Structure formats: C-alpha cells, structure tokens
Amino acid sequence: MSNNPKFFKDVSIIHNLNFHSDHKMVRAALTGIPMKRTRKYLINNSRIVCTGESEALSANLKLLAKNQHFNKDLSIEEKYNKFIQILKEATRKTNTEDNRAISKQTQELLQERKNLIKGKEDKYKISEISKKINEQIRKDRKIKRDNTMKKHIEKTGGIKKAIKELTVKKDWMPKVKTDKNNYTCKRPEILELATDYYKKLYKSNKSGRA
Incomplete structure (x- = not known):
C-alpha cells in the first residue's frame, strides 16, 4: 500500500x-x-428531532417539567441547560422509531x-x-x-x-x-x-x- x-x-x-x-x-x-477546516459557528447542542406523536411529547414534557423545580436564583444559562435536558429526555421517551x-x-x-x-x-x-x-x-x-x-x-x-x-x-x-x-x-x-x-x-x- x-x-x-x-x-x-x-x-x-x-x-x-x-x-x-x-x-x-x-x-x-x-x-x-489532519485537514483544517474553518467554521464560523460552533453549535454544541445537536438537533432534537421528535419522530413520535406530538401529544405524547407534550404529555412527557408536562410530567418532567412538573417534577423539576426551577430555582429563582438560577442564571439564564443554567435554566436553559436544564430545559434542554428536559426536552431531550422527553423526546427520547416519545420517539419509538x-x-x-x-x-x-x-x-x-x-x-x-x-x-x-x-x-x-x-x-x-x-x-x-x-x-x-x-x-x-x-x-x-x-x-x-x-x-x-x-x-x-x-x-x-x-x-x-x-x-x-x-x-x-x-x-x-x-x-x-x-x-x-x-x-x-x-x-x-x-x-x-x-x-x-x-x-x-x-x-x-x-x-x-x-
């Protein structure tokens, strides 16, 4: 070779x-x-795609959000990361494909x-x-x-x-x-x-x- x-x-x-x-x-x-590539933007979070029913996703989101308590002292970034975590977990439970x-x-x-x-x-x-x-x-x-x-x-x-x-x-x-x-x-x-x-x-x- x-x-x-x-x-x-x-x-x-x-x-x-x-x-x-x-x-x-x-x-x-x-x-x-290694080949160098220039990237203008870097997105850490990948796309969250729901392949199941929207009603099931809504129900899972309500259930998870109800069990999670958002402290008022949390910063905006911490609240955002917590919301993304809830959204990912609800989507994972909804997706049956x-x-x-x-x-x-x-x-x-x-x-x-x-x-x-x-x-x-x-x-x-x-x-x-x-x-x-x-x-x-x-x-x-x-x-x-x-x-x-x-x-x-x-x-x-x-x-x-x-x-x-x-x-x-x-x-x-x-x-x-x-x-x-x-x-x-x-x-x-x-x-x-x-x-x-x-x-x-x-x-x-x-x-x-x-």
Missing part, C-alpha cells in the same frame, strides 16, 4: 470475527496530516452464529445460519427502505429526501499535496497526482528482469 513503512503503526490481525470466511482481517493505524437497519431477529441470528464459531461447531451449521442471516438482512433493508419512503411521502409528499437519506455517500478526496509542496483541490489534478504516485509505487527498481 505504501513504500514508506513509517505511515503505518500498530499493524495486527483481528481474530474471531463474526464472519463466515477463511480470510483474516488486518487492522492498522495510519499517520497523516428504531433507526437501525438490522432487526432484532437478525441480531439473534448473528449472536447464534457467534456462539457456534466460539464453540467450534461444524462448518455445515455455520454455513446454514449464514444463509439465513444474508436472507434476513435483505428483508431488513427492504423494510427500512419502504418505511423511509413512506415517512417522507407522508411528510413532504415526495421521495427526494428519502433517496438522499438512503443513499450511501462516498466523498472525494478534498485536497492533495503536490510535488511543489502546496495543495490542490482540482479533481483532474488530484487524479493525475494519484496516477503518477501509483505508477512510481509499483514500478520495479530492479533492472535486467522482465
């Missing part, structure tokens, strides 16, 4: 993974230069296969349960896709946001250091630099051999 071994550290092999395969996974930590793509049945099958691998059961049992896991994962993905489509159609009347949520993004490399010790963000130049790098990397340094 690289002609400079200093880029790699803590290289190790991961054993006993919950995968039905004879291959071993290699894990390593890479050293690099599970955003995980894997169902409980699939998790049980994965745990069962993990126990079989640990118990060194025969490969036939592991192979059979692996087929069931693959089939169940396909069903889970279809259910999640249908539920996501339904949610956005009912909310906005379209599927544009649903497709955006379901699409797995692959970001391009934002910038690359050139031979002149500066950086470029242009995609054609990045592709050219990457091509030249791998040409030099895989070029043989030994002469006289085919």
Whole structure:
C-alpha cells in the first residue's frame, strides 16, 4: 500500500470475527496530516428531532417539567441547560422509531452464529445460519427502505429526501499535496497526482528482469 513503512503503526490481525470466511482481517493505524477546516459557528447542542406523536411529547414534557423545580436564583444559562435536558429526555421517551437497519431477529441470528464459531461447531451449521442471516438482512433493508419512503411521502409528499437519506455517500478526496509542496483541490489534478504516485509505487527498481 505504501513504500514508506513509517505511515503505518500498530499493524495486527483481528481474530474471531463474526464472519463466515477463511480470510483474516488486518487492522492498522495510519499517520497523516489532519485537514483544517474553518467554521464560523460552533453549535454544541445537536438537533432534537421528535419522530413520535406530538401529544405524547407534550404529555412527557408536562410530567418532567412538573417534577423539576426551577430555582429563582438560577442564571439564564443554567435554566436553559436544564430545559434542554428536559426536552431531550422527553423526546427520547416519545420517539419509538428504531433507526437501525438490522432487526432484532437478525441480531439473534448473528449472536447464534457467534456462539457456534466460539464453540467450534461444524462448518455445515455455520454455513446454514449464514444463509439465513444474508436472507434476513435483505428483508431488513427492504423494510427500512419502504418505511423511509413512506415517512417522507407522508411528510413532504415526495421521495427526494428519502433517496438522499438512503443513499450511501462516498466523498472525494478534498485536497492533495503536490510535488511543489502546496495543495490542490482540482479533481483532474488530484487524479493525475494519484496516477503518477501509483505508477512510481509499483514500478520495479530492479533492472535486467522482465
């Protein structure tokens, strides 16, 4: 992967993974230069989104607010932080939607296969349960896709946001250091630099051999 071994550290092999395969996974930590990004604003509190019923949220807020006593001596910031804490707790109790793509049945099958691998059961049992896991994962993905489509159609009347949520993004490399010790963000130049790098990397340094 690289002609400079200093880029790699803590290289190790991961054993006993919950995968039905004879291959071993290699894990390593890479050293690099962190990319600096300028941000005008910094918001510590993430968005609080309620996916449940508004009536249930209102009832939970009233119950929590009733049990909490706001001291008059508290500052505005302390009152605000306390209110945010109440709002988060009420929203968490109201939200019943599970955003995980894997169902409980699939998790049980994965745990069962993990126990079989640990118990060194025969490969036939592991192979059979692996087929069931693959089939169940396909069903889970279809259910999640249908539920996501339904949610956005009912909310906005379209599927544009649903497709955006379901699409797995692959970001391009934002910038690359050139031979002149500066950086470029242009995609054609990045592709050219990457091509030249791998040409030099895989070029043989030994002469006289085919």
